[in-house]
Amino acid sequence: NKQIILKGYIEGAPKETDMELKLGKKMKLEAPKGSGAFLVKNLYLSCDPYMRARMRDFHGSYLPPFVPGSVVEGFGVSKVVDSDNPNFKPGDIVSGFTGWEEYSLIYKPEQLRKVQPDTIPLSYYIGLLGMPGFTAYVGYYEICAPKKNEYVFVSAASGAVGQLVGQLAKLHGCYVVGSAGTSQKVDLLKNKLGFDEAFNYKEEPDLDAALKRYFPQGIDIYFENVGGAMLEAVLLNMRVHGRVAICGMVSQHSMTDPQGIRNLFNLITKRVRMQGFLQSDFLHLYPKFLEDVGCLYKQGKITYLEDISEGLESGPSAFAGLFSGKNIGKQVVCVAHE
Template sequence: MAGEEEVSNKQVLLKDYVNGFPKESDMILRTSAVRLKVPDGCNDAVLVKNLYLSCDPYMRSRMGKVEASYIDSFTPGSVITGYGVARVVDSSHPKFEKGDLVWGMTGWEEFSLITSTDGLFKIQNTDVPLSYYTGILGMPGMTAYAGFYEICSPKKGETVFVSAASGAVGQLVGQFAKLLGCYVVGSAGSKAKVDLLKNKFGFDDAFNYKDEHDLNATLKRYFPDGIDIYFENVGGKMLDAVLLNMKVHGRIAVCGMISQYNLEKPEGSYNLACLIMKQIRMEGFLVFSYYHLYPKFLEMVLPLIKEGKINYVEDIVEGLENAPSALIGLFSGRNVGKQVVVVAPE
């Protein structure tokens, strides 16, 4: 009987579209039932058991009603989706079989049926922590790699500034820049994170932006001759101050603008004329456009991890029921490092 094959499936759902700052109560926890088999007639699909889920800033925009965006809104009353690491339980897809470990877009639940496998990657290397595939070896790692190397065209000896530098992407950009022989400064939102940047990730210097009342003066202090490369994660007042301090022919990779995501009316930018006067190249990018470079990225980064040349910090929360709190914490900077939720430990 089908009922005998069903197991319980804890899930996190979006209650309704969110305006302003999201709250835990915007998400609902429920338990449903699932059969551990791909339904008949559902071709090229996989059923997975989720092991780790990733909390990422871009998920905030999906909680609101977005129009003309690169990614769809979540559907109120439905399961939230995001990046995760999972094990295949059943498959009707020729590329995946039972027991395979994968990372990619999945549901915030214990078991997920994935019918669109275009962005699903099979995990070949398991002698690093599996949770790394939510971060350094997953979407954030690829984001850091593509944004820094492909967009910023860095050269040895250049000056690099990274905002939200202790986050999943920023901590890697800074280390990539150091490995290339650049001078690197990062900003973060607490003394502990600043210490992490300097002592764990090897940044040349770092500052707590919450302690600085004049960001323009702060950046002049750390970059007296100007900034060659800015890796943009926050937007708002920080971007405005950076524009004043960029060098001629500087490059800005626009990865995220977390300071703006919860504002009903985003802050204006007043120093955009610097783009003209200093001939600055400022480019936004989406990691999906660079996934074809994933094998090349792994080839570079896996040896660096194994040789201890790159450090990586995770902020791990246990249990799907704690996922809403972990996600909300991103927007007040509560996490230290990459925020990961353990659904089912291996």
């Protein structure tokens, strides 16, 4: 059973060499009798920025740190191959928490849900119809309180979460601009994902001036994925009664001492509501999300970009790539094609 192990706690941006591929113990491909567990073959694994937070020795967050020397964990799509649990049978496809390894024994069935195979690609259950898609859905509808014709700005806009936020806002009748870190991503935002405008923030010497160019009338909604200088510039450009949904701050993840944010005074003068959220607080909305977003996809109203790297061994470099913007769309690792 090949596995990806975290070598030790890390500092700074994640590197490929922070993890290693190991040949785990030879295992019987069966679930132990009387355990209530089931054995899965992992098909697709998800690379998510939040996993960086589990790679340091800090216990105050909403998830415990990984244990150095142990298998990395994350969201995945897997196939049940043996089961001692009456609710899961061989052949079932499941998505949820699993290990970065070829086969995983699942002792906490509540951390996975069954996937009903249909025309939707299985890997979408860790992307468009998985945690990142759900984050976009609840972040946009529950936190941004959007209204038709509003001016919406999304950062890390071509990523797993951002690309769906922008498309939902367009379908909702808003004007949508996204920022991303390469001209290829900017092109995809404008020509494939239907954003009204997009720009490469790395080529803008003055982010405030760039935002004034794209939003001469100001921003009603900012969907925040990156933090730092971009948030400071947005705060100078919010409209009265605007909303800022703090989804993530990927530029701060690798800092031991994240920077303070300037320009907060504008929250008062413009009466802006800035709110952080965790998708896991909204799980009661998951069935409705699956129904709504699944339908939009089947009707051809939304599209979803994935960046699939082949083989379990590609996991560490695919994960590290999230922090330099190497991924174009949702970063997935394909471990096996069923």
